Amino acid sequence: xxxxxxxxxxxxxxxxxxxxxxxxxxxxxxxxxxxxxxxxxxxxxxxxxxxxxxxxxxxxxxxxxxxxxxxxxxxxxxxxxxxxxxxxxxxxxxxxxxxxxxxxxxxxxxxxxxxxxxxxxxxxxxxxxxxxxxxxxxxxxxxxxxxxxxxxxxxxxxxxxxxxxxxxxxxxxxxxxxxxxxxxxxxxxxxxxxxxxxxxxxxxxxxxxxxxxxxxxxxxxxxxxxxxxxxxxxxxxxxxxxxxxxxxxxxxxxxxxxxxxxxxxxxxxxxxxxxxxxxxxxxxxxxxxxxxxxxxxxxxxxxxxxxxxxxxxxxxxxxxxxxxxxxxxxxxxxxxxxxxxxxxxxxxxxxxxxxxxxxxxxxxxxxxxxxxxxxxxxxxxxxxxxxxxxxxxxxxxxxxxxxxxxxxxxxxxxxxxxxxxxxxxxxxxxxxxxxxxxxxxxxxxxxxxxxxxxxxxxxxxxxxxxxxxxxxxxxxxxxxxxxxxxxxxxxxxxxxxxx
Numbered sequence: 251x252x253x254x255x256x257x258x259x260x261x262x263x264x265x266x267x268x269x270x271x272x273x274x275x276x277x278x279x280x281x282x283x284x285x286x287x288x289x290x291x292x293x294x295x296x297x298x299x300x301x302x303x304x305x306x307x308x309x310x311x312x313x314x315x316x317x318x319x320x321x322x323x324x325x326x327x328x329x330x331x332x333x334x335x336x337x338x339x340x341x342x343x344x345x346x347x348x349x350x351x352x353x354x355x356x357x358x359x360x361x362x363x364x365x366x367x368x369x370x371x372x373x374x375x376x377x378x379x380x381x382x383x384x385x386x387x388x389x390x391x392x393x394x395x396x397x398x399x400x401x402x403x404x405x406x407x408x409x410x411x412x413x414x415x416x417x418x419x420x421x422x423x424x425x426x427x428x429x430x431x432x433x434x435x436x437x438x439x440x441x442x443x444x445x446x447x448x449x450x451x452x453x454x455x456x457x458x459x460x461x462x463x464x465x466x467x468x469x470x471x472x473x474x475x476x477x478x479x480x481x482x483x484x485x486x487x488x489x490x491x492x493x494x495x496x497x498x499x500x501x502x503x504x505x506x507x508x509x510x511x512x513x514x515x516x517x518x519x520x521x522x523x524x525x526x527x528x529x530x531x532x533x534x535x536x537x538x539x540x541x542x543x544x545x546x547x548x549x550x551x552x553x554x555x556x557x558x559x560x561x562x563x564x565x566x567x568x569x570x571x572x573x574x575x576x577x578x579x580x581x582x583x584x585x586x587x588x589x590x591x592x593x594x595x596x597x598x599x600x601x602x603x604x605x606x607x608x609x610x611x612x613x614x615x616x617x618x619x620x621x622x623x624x625x626x627x628x629x630x631x632x633x634x635x636x637x638x639x640x641x642x643x644x645x646x647x648x649x650x651x652x653x654x655x656x657x658x659x660x661x662x663x664x665x666x667x668x669x670x671x672x673x674x675x676x677x678x679x680x681x682x683x684x685x686x687x688x689x690x691x692x693x694x695x696x697x698x699x700x701x702x703x704x705x706x707x708x709x710x711x712x713x714x715x716x717x718x719x720x721x722x723x724x725x726x727x728x729x730x731x732x733x734x735x736x737x738x739x740x741x742x743x744x745x746x747x748x749x
Contacts (some may be wrong), residue, residue: 251283251334251373251680252283252330252335253287253330254307254308254328254329254330254331254335254337254430255282255283258303258304258306258307258339259374259375261303261306261405262300265292265299265303267292267299267300267303267529268292268293268296268364269290269291269296269298269300269369269376270291270364270367270376270377270379270560271288271290272289272290272323272345272363272374272377272378272413272579273289273378273386273387274286274287274289275370275380275413275414276413276414276529278370278373278375278430280325282375283372284330284333284338286480287340288339288340288341288402288417289340289342289565290339290340290342290497291360291378292342292601293360293361294344294360295639297343298447299644301664304326306327306342307328308329308331308742308746309326309328309329309339309652310323310326310328310506310745310746311324311325311326311506312327312504312505312537312538313504313506313529313626314502315483315484315485315502315548316481317351317477317480317482317484317502318350318351319371320344320346320353322342322344322345322416323341323342324343325339325340325537326339327538328740329739334533334739336536336538337430337535339380339449339601343381344356344360345357345359345360345363345386347389347393347394347476348393349392349394349474349672350476350482351478351482352465352469352478354468354469354474354702355463355467355468356466357386358429358463358571362382362429362430363378363379363382363386366379368380371597375623378412379426380417380418380425381418382426382430384411384414384415384418385423385426385430385431385438386440387407387411388438389430389454389463391452391455392452392455392458392460392732393456393459393460393463396455399451400449401449402449403447408610408613412534420505423439424439424679431462437454437455437458438455439456439457440733441455450747467533485501486533489501491601494558498618498622498625499623500539500626500627501539502535502538502539502717503537503538503539504538505745505749506749507747507749508624508625509623509626509747510622510623510625510628510629510631511623511680511744511749512619512623512628512630512631512679512680512681513530513630513631513679513680513683514631514632514633514681514682515527515630515632515633515682515684515685516634516683516684516685516714517683517684517687517711517726518687518689518692518704518708518711519695519699519704520687520691520696521692521726522631522697522726522733523685524632524731524742525730526733526737527542527632530630530734530737530738534630538628540628541629541630541633542556542630542632543615543618543629544633545612545633546632546644547642547644581654595655595657598651598655599659599663601651602648602651602659602660602663602664603663604649605648605651605663605667606648606666606667606670609635609667609670609671609674610670612674613670613671613673613674614709616673616674619631622715633676634675634716635671637671638713638715639710639714642706642707642739643707644666646671647667648664648667649664649668652664663730673731676717678718679719680719680744680748681720681721681722681740681741682721682722683722683737683740684712684714684721684722685726686712686724687708688727689704689708691704692708718742724734724736
């Protein structure tokens, strides 16, 4: 059991909060270490105390994904400070089940389950009695399956049934059936006792359960069917569009107030921005909607100009190999002078225009980020535009590179570039991580780079300032596992403070 789950259940015990882990107890241990959900049923009378304790322990409340919001069911996520694992508590004040996106049945046995809970010997966590849980499991199997399509039990349910059958007492299971199903109890108990269920048995099970629970069914059948199909198609289409078109549709959980959060990583070459970003994104995506955004002009930035330049270098550059070194030196001397040749001037205008396009791309990406976080997503940014340093580090570049060339077009493009970047830098991320690395180490990791340039970038990384962001300096020389855990802890603390 992780530190955070120990704290949570200890606080429940001290504050006399009546709870139990009411389903899938076969996976209780996995839930306690963050590998799967913790499905907790809590007495409605203890709702206020329960939420207060979750907040004290370090949990945050989240909105479920579209089509998965149900009355008296809440989503809470917390961070274990020792392992860096996220813990997801699926909190129920009522037991609900049924088709996905609908959950049309509110099971009337909350108090019965809580009053007969048992303590798990290994963990000390209260869970539903296996004699009651197995009846609930067969009920869930019946209600989660369509009456015309129910023909077999899924593998995960078979495994769960076998697990529970190793703990049950036949007389107590029979008592549970009598209490929960009245007239249909004998039929359901008989089906539970059978080793396997065929198609006829499953239909019989569904019919008995549906008849007995008709008075706790919510909504009519037509409405339920339409709602189910709508959210099923909506979710699938959003996921496909996110993959195909790189869209920003929300498909996972978001902060309760739909207020998003943004995290930016900056650092010199070799500091490991991409690695940390990928791991943080995977960490969030277990339950929380997050997306990476690239704001640089390197390999991840794709444009027609870059493809054309690549084509030129591959097929035409070979023809220029016979140019004498003296001619190359002469060209470099005249490049930034007022006597620049027409050819060099045209080339400078083309490159200036591409730099302008990059600044527009950054502003456009910032707008996407703002829209995404306004919908509740967690944006993870690689780099951020700045205007404190020109010609380098995602700052304005046209004037620094081509400002000496006598060209009205270049001057116009330079003004436009600064205009776009000035608009882009008005947005500042919630948190900025500066990954710091000694220049010598950076050169070891990226030997193709220039030491002088690396030193300049290292200084800029330390000196860049952002008024509206929380800034943290991270030692990128430390063991990676420690670095990643440090970043996770800072992110979660900032989310608790800001959301």
